[in-house]
Amino acid sequence: MTAHEPFSVWAPHARDVRLRLNGEVLPMRAGRGNWWTADRVAEPGMRYGFELFDGEHWSKTLPDPRSTAQPDGVHGLSEVTDPDHAWTSGDWTGRPLAGQVIYELHVGTFSPEGTFEGVIGKLDYLRDLGVTAIELMPVQPFGGERNWGYDGVEWHAVHQGYGGPEGLKQLVDAAHDKGLGVILDVVYNHFGPDGNYNGMFGPYTSGGSTGWGEVVNISGHDSDEVRAYILDAVRLWLADYRIDGLRLDAVHSLDDTGAYSLLEQMQYIADDVTARTGVPRYLIAESDLNNPRVITGTDGGGYGLAGQWVDDIHHALHTIVSGEDHAYYEDFGSLDALAKTLRGGYYFDGIWSSYRGRTHGRPINTAAIPAHRLVTYTTTHDQTGNRARGDRPSMSLTPAQQVLKAAVIYSSPFTPMLFMGEEFGAQTPFAFFCSHTDAELNRLTSEGRKREFARSGWDHSEVPDPADPATFEASRLDWDFSEEQQEIHAAYRQLLHLRRELGLARANLSKLLVETGTEEEKWLAMGHEDVLLVANLSEQPVTAPYGGELIWSFTQPTVELDRTVLGPWEFALVRR
Structure with missing residues (x-):
């Protein structure tokens, strides 16, 4: 809820709506477009919620779908936040994606504190390593205190346990003061199962499943307001929070059939904020489609995003070094496959995929699309955490193999990304964890993980229980380096500094x-x-x-x- 404006909520499913504000119940009146408004102006610090009447019963007090703060969690009252912040990094001129070295991290397990403040304490370390931007895994509110973040429900708010809205702004400010950009991972393809009350207000979903939750309604009846809900979130992060870039989770799961793509509309907002502030803002998509349209300019019929994650390069490098060839790795493993991805980004560019049982992808025009638009890595939260035990490559590879993989990635002209801890060969896993407030949800999540990995031959006893606090605790980084880890860290630091000094990112793919x-x-x-x-x-x-x-x-x-x-x-x- 934006301060200094009347309380309002979009609720086409309700017959009547009332506002509960600081213990007082106030009526709301229906207006244009199924928006309900109260005769009370929102001021910072006010605690509120909405109650819906379905024709027979009033609901319990529900948080605002557009809440910007949930001090008591996803089931509690919303809080009006102050949009102003005493920024100290006013001279930050930003960084475009080209030339970046990205460091992906999970706020809850990256530092001993598990907070935004804990990340601030490591910024000097990251800058010295050679990192230019941190990428935060999702920080929107989720059920409980432990979660990867991909179960977020209030898409305009910040998880209180990490430090809430003010804590995130302080982190962005501190990063900019030290010359580091901030990228935020956001999820618009599904809602989390715990604390998701949006469906009581309106058609935020449209049925069907993405595999993680119901399909978000961005193309069906009443989808304009759902699109606006997402696009307003994009503007919130880029403008109000001064986030430099957004990583868009699994855009291939968006049911987007509009003449104007949601990605195109998001890019328009990024361009608009850039023009208004003079500070570059950019979008990076995670896409499994191998469709260069995502990163092709609008003048060429594309969506114009600055970049996308490219799993093909990871898969080709991982299989040849580790020897693993199961599941989606089955199409990789040869030297030719690795060479092809290094030359053109995609391995699947219209060729047959045994894993998919069909042809997949189309080629990138390497003469027209700069190499920096492809974000590459030796591992990510997915490639580690979606393994049965959450074991990292560094837990099975030798130091020489780990540094070799890094050398291939950092010597390429693509935009490199590290996953937290890989730079020192972390021996702690990064397993999937959650702490839903509903015991039945926790049980179903645990059983679902076991069924998923049983199909790949894993014994149930080898799959950590996501809801067990010990799974989360084991996933925290251990910052006490062994002698071997110090050597790996020194090698990573040297490679990243040589990448800059030798200009290894300067060539486009057609000249590599x-x-x-x-x-x-x-x-x-x-x-x-x-x-x-x-x-x-x-x-x-x-x-x-x-x-x-x-x-x-x-x-x-x-x-x-x-x-x-x-x-x-x-x-x-x-x-x-």
Whole structure:
């Protein structure tokens, strides 16, 4: 609820609506477009909720779908917040996506405090590492105190346990003061199951399932107000909170059939806030469609988003280093697959997918679409947390393998992203966890996870209970580094600083050199006319016909003018 305006709510499903304000019950009158309004102006600090009459009964007091604060959780009263903030980072000029190094983190498990303040305490560490922007997993309110964040219900509010609206603004301010951007992960493809009262007010969903919840109504009857609900949230984060970018979760699950795509409308808002403030704002989509339209400019018939996550590069690199080939990894594993993704971003560009049982994707025009629009990584919250035990790659790979994967990602022209803890080879898992306030929801969530992984051969005892507090506690990062972790951290820091110093992100994909050996001699050479990464993606020693002057390596390869001799999982950055 915006301060200094009359209390109002969209409630087409209600026959009557009343406002409960600081213990007082006030009538509301129906107006245009099924909006109900009270003769009372909202002021910061007021606690309120709405009660709906269905023709026979009044509901309990419900939180506002457009609540900006839920001090007592998703089932409690909403609070009017003050939109003003004493910003200290007024000279922040922003950063476009190009040139960024992103660090994805979960607020609740990143620091010992598990709060926005705890993240602030690590900003100097991240800046020294070479990070330029932090990406927060969703912070909208959810049931209980422990959750990944993808079960959010009030899409204009901030989880109180992290520090609430004021805490998020303080984090953004502190990050900008230190020259770091802030990206916020937002979920508009489903509502969480705990505390979702929106359906009592109006048709926020339209039936059907995304696999996580009912399909959000952005194309059906009365969908204009649902779209406005989402678009107003986008403007809220970008303008009022001064967030630099939004990561849009699973846009392929949006039931979007309008002539004007929701993504296109979101991009218009980002462009408008950029124009009004002079500070770049951008959108990054998570999309499983391998459709370059998402990142193609509007003049080319695209949606014009700044970037998208690209799982194909991750899958190709992960399978070749780890040897895993189950589920969606089954189409990858070859050196050719990795080389193809490094040359063109997508592996599936209109070819057959065994996992999907159909052809998938279309090619990117690498001459027209800059490489920085593709966000790449060695792992993410999904690629770790959606494993049965939530085990990280660093829990099974050697330090050499971990640093090799990082070298491939950071030597490419794509926008790199780290997942919290990978930079020091964290040995703590990142399992799926939740703390729904309904015991039955917790039981169903746990059983659903066990059924999901049983199909892949996992024993029930190996799947942590998401609702068990121990699952959450085990997922907290341990910041007490071993000697080995210090070495990995130093290597990550060096790679990220070399990426900047050597200009490894400067070429577009059409100018990038990518050459490989055979499946017997799995060497990879990738780079530019002056600097190359030469890597061995196998357990066997290899000799690659590319050499020069050694710039840096995690190990001690033999680099000569015309060749590089590499031991198992070794790499070398060379000046040609």
